[in-house]
Amino acid sequence: MVFCLAVALIAAVTGAVYNATQQVPDFYTEALEFEPAEASETGEILEEQVFAFSNQVKKPRRWSLRLTDRQINGWLASDLTEKFPGVLPETIEEPRVAVQGKTLLVGCKYKGQSLNSILAVSLDCFLVxxxxxxxxxxxxxxxAGSLPIPIGKLIDEINAYAEKANLPLRWQQRDGDPVALITVPSEGPEIEGVIRIDALELKDGEILLSGETLKTEEEKLKEAAEANQTEVVESEPSSSDGSS
Known part of the structure; x- marks a missing residue:
């Protein structure tokens, strides 16, 4: 009798856990709702904006970038696997994002040996x-579905990916949560200056990034020397032959 009761209890708990892992977050369901033509169009818009942005930051000037989660999801649906095959682990499919208020939600289908579910992560992004x-x-x-899972495993995966991608990454705590700190490079071979990010904002459906590419001290000194040279030339009196 006790054995039967134990088996029934285990079956009930196992069933409840399984059902919890099969629940799909609302944001992920909405993010999947894309017609192929719309996904392709919004993906192209995102690529155009990112290309224009990459050119903006190369020259000394102010710049900004505004992306919507709809554009990101369109690109993820239509371009990710085609243009970057192999970038996702075999266990991850159909990643999607949503910006709700100041929170970034990231979801994907996970197909592992012992778990098939929708994984979802809730994030805050900010400048330090x-x-x-x-x-x-x-x-x-x-x-996983509606079932909380340990964050430690995700941190291990992030560290492994960062090491593989040679991405500078360190960790600290904030309000009891782990915080990944990522340093965005300020210089590059094609950048004529130093990049400074001054705003990163998330609001419903949008990600906003703005900043400025500043002239280097070397470029400032060079321009000052050229300006002084021009002033010297312009201030020299012009010679002329007089006649009586």
Whole structure:
């Protein structure tokens, strides 16, 4: 009798856990709703904006970038696997995002040996005060369906990916949550100056990024020397032959 009761209890718990892992977050269901033609169109818009942005930051000037989660999801649906095959692990399919207020939600289909579910991560993204070009990503929670799962495993995966991609990454705590700190490079071979990010904002459906590419001290000195040279030339009196 006790054995039968134990078996029934285990079956009930196992069933409840399985059902919890099969629940799909609302944001992920909405993010999947894309006709192929619309996904392709919004993906192209995103690529055009990112290409124009990459050219903007190369020259000394102010710049900004505004992306919608709809554009990102369109690109993920139509271009990710085609243009970057193999970038996702075999266990991950159909990643999607949503911006709700100041929170970034990231979801995907996970197909592992012991778990098939929708994984979802809740994040906050912000600039770290006092550290130029350092972006903080605060991880609030990770779920499989509606079932919370340990954040430690996700952190291990992030560290492994960052090491493979040679991405500078460090961790700290904020309000009891782990925060990944990523330093965005300020210089590059095609950048004529130094990049400074001054705003990163998330609001319903949008990600906004703005900043400025500043002239280097070397470029400023060079321009000052050229300006002084021009002033000297212009101030020299012109010679002329007089006649009586």
């Amino acid at each position: 005060e006092g550290e130029p070009n350092v972006v903080g990503i605060q991880i609030h929670n990770v779920t």
